[in-house]
Amino acid sequence: MEASATTRLHQEVEASIGRLSTVLGWGAGYDPLHMTPLFVRSPEDIARLVWNPLCVQNLTGYLVKSPGVQPPEEGKKIGICVRGCDSRSLVALIQEKLISRENLYIIGIPCRGTVDIRRLMNESGLSNIRSVRIEKDLLIVDDANGAHNLPLERFLARRCLRCRHPNPVIHDVLLDEPVTPRTTAEDAYRDVESLEAQSLDQRRAFWSVELDRCLRCYACRNACPLCICQNRCIAETRDPRWLTQRVNLPEKFLYHFIHALHLAGRCTECGECERVCPMEIPVTLIKEKLNQITRDLLHYEAGLDPEAVPPLLTFNPAEAGI
Amino acid sequence: MRIGVFVCQCGTNIAGTVDTEAVARKALEYADVVYATSYVYTCSEPGQQEIQRRIKEMDLQGVVVAACSPRMHEPTFRRAVERAGLNRYMFEMANIREHVSWISTDKEANTRKAMELVHMAVAKLRFNQPLFSSKVPINKRVLIIGAGVAGIQAALDCSDGGLDVVLVEKNPSIGGKMAQLDKTFPTIDCSSCILGPKMVDTAQKENITLYACSEVESVAGYVGNFKVQIRKKATYVDWNACTGCGECVQKCPSRKAPDTFNENLSNARAINIPFPQAIPKKATINRDYCLHFTRGKCGVCKKICPVRAIDYDMQDEIVTEEVGAIIVATGYDLFDHSVYGEYGGGRYPDVISGLQYERILSASGPFGGHIKRPSDGSEPKDIVFIACVGSRDASVGRPYCSGICCMYIAKQAILTKDHLPDSNCYVFYMDIRSPGKNYDEFVRRAQEEYGVQYIRGRVGKVYPRGDRLVVQGADTLLGIQVEVEADLVVLATGVEASSGAAELAEKLRISYDQYGFYMESHPKLRPVETNTAGVYLAGACQGPKDIPASVAQGSAAAAKIQALFARDVIETDPQVALVNERTCVGCLKCIMVCPFGAIQSKTLRDGSIKAEVLASVCQGCGLCNATCPPKAIQLQHATDNQILAELNTLCA
Numbered sequence: 006m007e008a009s010a011t012t013r014l015h016q017e018v019e020a021s022i023g024r025l026s027t028v029l030g031w032g033a034g035y036d037p038l039h040m041t042p043l044f045v046r047s048p049e050d051i052a053r054l055v056w057n058p059l060c061v062q063n064l065t066g067y068l069v070k071s072p073g074v075q076p077p078e079e080g081k082k083i084g085i086c087v088r089g090c091d092s093r094s095l096v097a098l099i100q101e102k103l104i105s106r107e108n109l110y111i112i113g114i115p116c117r118g119t120v121d122i123r124r125l126m127n128e129s130g131l132s133n134i135r136s137v138r139i140e141k142d143l144l145i146v147d148d149a150n151g152a153h154n155l156p157l158e159r160f161l162a163r164r165c166l167r168c169r170h171p172n173p174v175i176h177d178v179l180l181d182e183p184v185t186p187r188t189t190a191e192d193a194y195r196d197v198e199s200l201e202a203q204s205l206d207q208r209r210a211f212w213s214v215e216l217d218r219c220l221r222c223y224a225c226r227n228a229c230p231l232c233i234c235q236n237r238c239i240a241e242t243r244d245p246r247w248l249t250q251r252v253n254l255p256e257k258f259l260y261h262f263i264h265a266l267h268l269a270g271r272c273t274e275c276g277e278c279e280r281v282c283p284m285e286i287p288v289t290l291i292k293e294k295l296n297q298i299t300r301d302l303l304h305y306e307a308g309l310d311p312e313a314v315p316p317l318l319t320f321n322p323a324e325a326g327i
Numbered sequence: 328m329r330i331g332v333f334v335c336q337c338g339t340n341i342a343g344t345v346d347t348e349a350v351a352r353k354a355l356e357y358a359d360v361v362y363a364t365s366y367v368y369t370c371s372e373p374g375q376q377e378i379q380r381r382i383k384e385m386d387l388q389g390v391v392v393a394a395c396s397p398r399m400h401e402p403t404f405r406r407a408v409e410r411a412g413l414n415r416y417m418f419e420m421a422n423i424r425e426h427v428s429w430i431s432t433d434k435e436a437n438t439r440k441a442m443e444l445v446h447m448a449v450a451k452l453r454f455n456q457p458l459f460s461s462k463v464p465i466n467k468r469v470l471i472i473g474a475g476v477a478g479i480q481a482a483l484d485c486s487d488g489g490l491d492v493v494l495v496e497k498n499p500s501i502g503g504k505m506a507q508l509d510k511t512f513p514t515i516d517c518s519s520c521i522l523g524p525k526m527v528d529t530a531q532k533e534n535i536t537l538y539a540c541s542e543v544e545s546v547a548g549y550v551g552n553f554k555v556q557i558r559k560k561a562t563y564v565d566w567n568a569c570t571g572c573g574e575c576v577q578k579c580p581s582r583k584a585p586d587t588f589n590e591n592l593s594n595a596r597a598i599n600i601p602f603p604q605a606i607p608k609k610a611t612i613n614r615d616y617c618l619h620f621t622r623g624k625c626g627v628c629k630k631i632c633p634v635r636a637i638d639y640d641m642q643d644e645i646v647t648e649e650v651g652a653i654i655v656a657t658g659y660d661l662f663d664h665s666v667y668g669e670y671g672g673g674r675y676p677d678v679i680s681g682l683q684y685e686r687i688l689s690a691s692g693p694f695g696g697h698i699k700r701p702s703d704g705s706e707p708k709d710i711v712f713i714a715c716v717g718s719r720d721a722s723v724g725r726p727y728c729s730g731i732c733c734m735y736i737a738k739q740a741i742l743t744k745d746h747l748p749d750s751n752c753y754v755f756y757m758d759i760r761s762p763g764k765n766y767d768e769f770v771r772r773a774q775e776e777y778g779v780q781y782i783r784g785r786v787g788k789v790y791p792r793g794d795r796l797v798v799q800g801a802d803t804l805l806g807i808q809v810e811v812e813a814d815l816v817v818l819a820t821g822v823e824a825s826s827g828a829a830e831l832a833e834k835l836r837i838s839y840d841q842y843g844f845y846m847e848s849h850p851k852l853r854p855v856e857t858n859t860a861g862v863y864l865a866g867a868c869q870g871p872k873d874i875p876a877s878v879a880q881g882s883a884a885a886a887k888i889q890a891l892f893a894r895d896v897i898e899t900d901p902q903v904a905l906v907n908e909r910t911c912v913g914c915l916k917c918i919m920v921c922p923f924g925a926i927q928s929k930t931l932r933d934g935s936i937k938a939e940v941l942a943s944v945c946q947g948c949g950l951c952n953a954t955c956p957p958k959a960i961q962l963q964h965a966t967d968n969q970i971l972a973e974l975n976t977l978c979a
Contacts, residue, residue, distance in 0.1 A: 239958050
């Protein structure tokens with residue numbers, strides 16, 4: 006089905022590229038396991054676009070962060086391929102007026118999940134993987150030894166296992182039939198809940214071990230489409246001096262909690278921070294906790310309604326739940 | 328920086344439970360502190376001179392005073408360091424009285440905490456910068472919200488002082504609750520006879536612009552320069568044309584509209600002038616009862632109006648007024664006694680509120696001043712007054728004393744005896760609160776000269792027996808249960824904040840207490856000011872008040888404004904937000920959260936977008952700073968670095 010989706014993607018972009026100055030999508034990377042963001046600017050590049058479960062990057066950050074896409078030419082729009090999670094980032098960026106809906110041509114892709122590539126690479130018995138596709142509950146991996154039918158659940162990224170919005174919440178065109186969400190809203194925070202079931206000491210120990218591995222490489226921040234401060238990030242400025250460059254646990258804690266708090270009520274749980282972490286720290290969990298609080302206290306879920314105002318980006322003395 | 332630390336003993340207020348000498352000695356160890364001492368009364372004249380002398384002698388660049396709350400004496404000490412040549416913001420105060428010596432007797436712990444607070448103040452001071460205020464001109468016009476007796480008094484006093492006044496009243500006529508009263512205690516003079524001339528004056532003053540039937544829609548700006556939007560509600564009568572002749576009222580076929588001026592004891596027409604002395608004396612159509620609006624036909628008033636003032640298509644209109652100061656005089660509402668099931672929950676027509684009885688007593692009231700029962704129009708013989716209905720009763724959320732009820736029932740009982748000498752009046756009371764001038768004498772007169780029977784105790788139940796009512800209560804002085812059969816029961820309904828008080832407070836950015844009464848800046852020393860500069864309070868909106876107190880506060884608010892307007896310019900507070908353009912990423916979340924509309928965006932020459940604070944509009948609340956992800960927007964005198972310095976000191 007991915008092959009047909011890729012074909013449909015090609016057809017769709019061919020039909021619309023005349024009206025678009027750039028199309029953001031995914032293309033083949035340096036090996037068959039790695040797809041890479043692809044900026045399509047001319048018709049001959051369309052054939053390079055792909056869609057498969059290895060298309061893991063959230064592309065929406067390129068709309069607001071450098072190096073990113075140039076503003077659209079006069080009378081044209083920017084095309085962008087979005088999965089369900091990416092579409093929520095778009096909504097958040099539109100809400101915050103960081104991008105304008107009118108400038109976008111949104112190619113929506115109902116998504117059945119993306120692969121945790123590191124887990125797949127660690128799977129023994131696979132060598133020289135050629136392609137990966139999803140069929141029902143199976144991940145079909147073609148490698149040097151032929152096709153392997155692997156249980157999908159084992160290789161999906163954590164963000165995809167807890168996905169409630171696999172279908173783009175905004176789009177101009179939808180490439181496929183909508184798919185059924187993998188999780189209900191009630192189950193969405195089970196990872197947070199199971200962590201919270203532990204004692205305070207256990208949790209402190211958990212985070213101490215996890216966050217102590219942090220390198221302060223800021224990949225999590227850089228991959229986040231909503232973290233737009235870039236080189237003005239207070240993790241690196243001296244004025245105001247919230248953080249020093251000292252390498253110790255308190256500074257790492259503080260960095261991650263500032264990062265999470267800046268996303269409170271905004272984070273759409275696309276999971277990019279966790280995906281890109283070279284140390285495999287489950288950093289999205291912190292944001293999930295804040296989102297759980299936002300849901301319970303303010304009855305708000307980020308990135309669904311472009312007209313809604315995120316609860317922490319307004320001043321309303323009559324706010325319910327406070 | 329060369330810092331001097333002055334630890335105040337405040338007599339024994341601080342020194343009693345804090346070792347101030349030790350605090351001063353310890354301060355000498357802190358970075359940049361070159362001088363530290365302890366002094367008996369630092370705020371006194373010699374204390375201030377000592378600070379100034381040391382600034383000069385020791386070449387101090389910053390001063391810390393550890394004393395009382397900065398709300399008490401920060402301005403005092405700022406002026407003191409300024410006199411010695413320092414910028415007033417090169418001063419910090421550590422509160423070791425309210426936060427330390429007054430709350431614990433553990434001298435050792437107190438001393439330790441005082442040391443830490445002083446250390447934090449020193450740490451912050453090291454990051455302080457001189458700040459300078461700018462001057463903006465004052466618009467010498469006053470907005471007064473509410474035209475009851477307090478608002479009217481304030482308007483007249485401001486007007487007499489030569490100020491332009493904008494007076495906004497939500498009802499069709501000014502006069503407020505006082506216009507509804509029959510007589511006033513303790514002199515029994517006629518309420519409308521003493522209020523009427525003031526109302527007429529208000530209408531005739533050329534420098535008073537009256538908006539009746541209007542409400543404040545929004546308030547922007549700051550002291551000296553407020554911009555106020557006023558919603559003129561559609562009355563469906565062109566008030567410029569209407570002469571108040573009342574022909575339309577007489578001919579209106581819709582006769583079932585509620586007569587709110589008479590507390591719904593009678594009915595009004597759908598087109599109505601609330602009372603004969605109304606100011607402005609103009610007709611208003613009640614849309615819910617007008618046949619033109621409810622059935623789409625009628626038009627009698629339009630046909631007969633001699634000046635063609637009726638306009639069924641009228642819409643609400645928004646007008647904008649610019650003023651320099653605001654007086655809030657929105658008054659009170661009467662407690663809704665229907666929550667008391669034991670008094671009938673509003674079901675018995677002859678159990679009425681104090682204000683309803685006031686209307687019954689009034690010659691302009693529903694019964695022409697003859698005391699009659701609402702149920703059958705008969706003359707009552709036995710009348711029971713029940714005090715504290717909706718006052719001093721935590722079970723209905725009104726634990727406070729309304730202050731006026733004891734007096735008005737005494738007055739009403741006296742008037743009842745005047746009207747009906749053969750009647751019997753009973754008053755069930757908890758305590759008698761009559762602390763005003765000639766007030767207690769007045770209550771004694773009711774008891775002694777007029778023979779009103781005062782029974783100390785609460786009423787447990789009122790229930791009907793035949794066409795009369797039985798009042799069951801306790802006489803706690805005799806220790807017995809009593810039962811009085813009455814023809815009429817008057818409840819001394821208490822005072823509560825006027826409906827919509829909270830919404831107006833949000834618009835004005837003033838605070839209110841849990842009952843909705845507006846908070847004065849200081850309960851004793853600043854009873855007229857609010858904590859929002861340029862906004863003042865008058866009358867019962869601040870708490871239950873009688874007429875003399877309301878009038879006094881109206882005059883006081885007017886005097887405050889005269890003092891404010893005695894200057895031509897006003898100094899702005901430099902403790903506002905400021906954008907560091909180098910780090911601003913132009914996400915403009917600050918604009919989204921600013922409650923005051925004080926931030927706008929601007930585009931630099933390189934095309935980048937930055938936030939910009941309008942310093943004169945900013946109130947320094949800090950929401951933008953909390954929201955700004957790269958912390959490019961900083962609140963002056965409470966910058967992140969200053970706060971972090973304090974925290975790092977405390978946590979070090």
